[in-house]
Amino acid sequence: MLWDHRRRPHAFAGIRLQEFDAKAGRLVGPQKTIYHGTDLALVEGPHLYKRGEWYYLLTAEGGTGYDHAVTLARSRDIWGPFETHPQKHILTSKDHPLAALQRAGHGDIVDTPDGKTYLVHLTGRPTTQHRRCVLGRETAIQEAYWGDDDWLYVKNGPVPSLRVEVPGTRDDTQYWAEQRYTFDAALHHDFQWLRTPDTDRIFNVAGGKLVLTGRESIGSWFEQALVARRQAHFSLDAETVIDFSPSDERQFAGLTAYYCRYNFFYLTVSGTETGKRELLLMRSEASHPHGNLEMPFDEPVQLPDQGKVKLALTIRGKELQFYYAMEGQELTQIGKVYDASIISDECGGHANHGSFTGAFIGMAASDCNGAEAKARFDCFVYRPVQHYTDRYEV
Structure with missing residues (x-):
C-alpha cells in the first residue's frame, strides 16, 4: 500500500509492485503503482495470486470500520493494468446494516486438499442498538467458488454468512x-x-x-x-x-x-x-x-x-x-x-x-x-x- 503524504487525491494512494530477489534478500528493479482501488477508497492489504493465466490482486478497502470491503482485481500481466471484479467488492456488509457480521474486509484465499475454496477475512459482531463490537476485530471464513468467467465469488455473498460449513468436526469445549x-x-x-x-x-x-x-x-x-x-x-x-x-x-x-x-x-x-x-x-x-x-x-x-x-x-x-x-x-x-x-x-x-x-x-x-x-x-x-x-x- 502506497502512502501519499500530499493526499493527491488520497493518502492511501494505491498498490505498488516491485520485484523481490530471494537470493539477494532485497527488492530490485522498478516500482509501479498497479492498482488505485475503487471509489470506496482506502485501498490496502494486497494479496497477489497466480491462477491459470491470470494474476489476481485481492485488496481491502473502506477502512476497518463499517465500510470495510474485500475488492478483487485481475490482469494477465503482473504489471497490469488490473480490472476490477464485476461485483466490485466480493465481500462486504457496508450496505447491509442488519447483517450479523459487520466490518468485513481484509481477505485471503485458501484452497483445501479436497478442492474447495474459502475466503478468510476480518469482521466484527456488533451488539446493542449502538452497534458496538466489544470483542474487537475477529476472523471469519466464507465458502467461495470460481465462476465460469474465472472470477472468484463468495457463496451467498457478497454479504458474509454467520454460519458456514467447513471441513472437520466442531469442538468448542x-x-x-x-x-x-x-x-x-x-x-x-x-x-x-x-x-x-x-x-x-x-x-x-x-x-x-x-x-x-x-x-x-x-x-x-x-x-x-x-x-x-x-x-x-x-x-x-x-x-x-x-x-x-x-x-x-x-x-x-x-x-x-x-x-x-x-x-x-x-x-x-x-x-x-x-x-x-x-x-x-x-x-x-x-x-x-x-x-x-x-x-x-x-x-x-x-x-x-x-x-x-x-x-x-x-x-x-x-x-x-x-x-x-x-x-x-x-x-x-x-x-x-x-x-x-x-x-x-x-x-x-x-x-x-x-x-x-x-x-x-x-x-x-x-x-x-x-x-x-x-x-x-x-x-x-x-x-x-x-x-x-x-x-x-x-
Missing part, C-alpha cells in the same frame, strides 16, 4: 471452559500489557503471586502496570484476589474492564489521606474528547486495614456489575449496573476506522506517589457464560 490462572510459573501467554518492554518494571511472578509494581495512573499515556487478557465472550465472569496496603489516596490497585486510557472501568483497593483502606471505582467513557473520569460511588466503601480482598465482575451482554468480598466471605454487589458496551471499538476513540482491539479484562496497580507500592494477586479467573442476550453464541 475449550472455548467455553473456565480459565483459572495461577502464578506459580511465568505469566500465561493469554495476558498482555502496555508499552513497557522491560517488564520487571511493572510486574513479576514470585511466590505464587503476580506482583504488580504501582506506576502511573490507568489514564496515563506512558507507563502503566496493567496486565490483562482479551474479552473473548459477550458474557462472562471475572475475579481476582488482591493483597494491597495503600498508604493514601494516590495508591490504588484492582480489577479493570479496559479498552484504552480514556475508556475503562476500574474497581480498586485504595486509601484515604490517613491510610485507611476503601474501595474506589473509576470510570471513563471515550465519547468525551479525552475521556470523562468519574468516581460514581455516592459513599466510599470502607475496608478493614488488613486482609485480602476478592474483586469480581459479571458481564451479561451490555450489563456490567462489580462485586467484592473480604477473604472467606460471600461476594457483595457494589455500585450500579454499568454499560459494558462502551468498552468497545466504537467507543475507543477512533470509531470510524482506527479502533479494533476489543475489550480487555485484567489487573492493574497505580502509585502516583512514585513509591512503587506493590499489589499482589493470588489468581485470576475468567469464566465464559452463555446468556440469552448473546444471539451469536447460544
Whole structure:
C-alpha cells in the first residue's frame, strides 16, 4: 500500500509492485503503482495470486470500520493494468446494516486438499442498538467458488454468512471452559500489557503471586502496570484476589474492564489521606474528547486495614456489575449496573476506522506517589457464560 503524504487525491494512494530477489534478500528493479482501488477508497492489504493465466490482486478497502470491503482485481500481466471484479467488492456488509457480521474486509484465499475454496477475512459482531463490537476485530471464513468467467465469488455473498460449513468436526469445549490462572510459573501467554518492554518494571511472578509494581495512573499515556487478557465472550465472569496496603489516596490497585486510557472501568483497593483502606471505582467513557473520569460511588466503601480482598465482575451482554468480598466471605454487589458496551471499538476513540482491539479484562496497580507500592494477586479467573442476550453464541 502506497502512502501519499500530499493526499493527491488520497493518502492511501494505491498498490505498488516491485520485484523481490530471494537470493539477494532485497527488492530490485522498478516500482509501479498497479492498482488505485475503487471509489470506496482506502485501498490496502494486497494479496497477489497466480491462477491459470491470470494474476489476481485481492485488496481491502473502506477502512476497518463499517465500510470495510474485500475488492478483487485481475490482469494477465503482473504489471497490469488490473480490472476490477464485476461485483466490485466480493465481500462486504457496508450496505447491509442488519447483517450479523459487520466490518468485513481484509481477505485471503485458501484452497483445501479436497478442492474447495474459502475466503478468510476480518469482521466484527456488533451488539446493542449502538452497534458496538466489544470483542474487537475477529476472523471469519466464507465458502467461495470460481465462476465460469474465472472470477472468484463468495457463496451467498457478497454479504458474509454467520454460519458456514467447513471441513472437520466442531469442538468448542475449550472455548467455553473456565480459565483459572495461577502464578506459580511465568505469566500465561493469554495476558498482555502496555508499552513497557522491560517488564520487571511493572510486574513479576514470585511466590505464587503476580506482583504488580504501582506506576502511573490507568489514564496515563506512558507507563502503566496493567496486565490483562482479551474479552473473548459477550458474557462472562471475572475475579481476582488482591493483597494491597495503600498508604493514601494516590495508591490504588484492582480489577479493570479496559479498552484504552480514556475508556475503562476500574474497581480498586485504595486509601484515604490517613491510610485507611476503601474501595474506589473509576470510570471513563471515550465519547468525551479525552475521556470523562468519574468516581460514581455516592459513599466510599470502607475496608478493614488488613486482609485480602476478592474483586469480581459479571458481564451479561451490555450489563456490567462489580462485586467484592473480604477473604472467606460471600461476594457483595457494589455500585450500579454499568454499560459494558462502551468498552468497545466504537467507543475507543477512533470509531470510524482506527479502533479494533476489543475489550480487555485484567489487573492493574497505580502509585502516583512514585513509591512503587506493590499489589499482589493470588489468581485470576475468567469464566465464559452463555446468556440469552448473546444471539451469536447460544
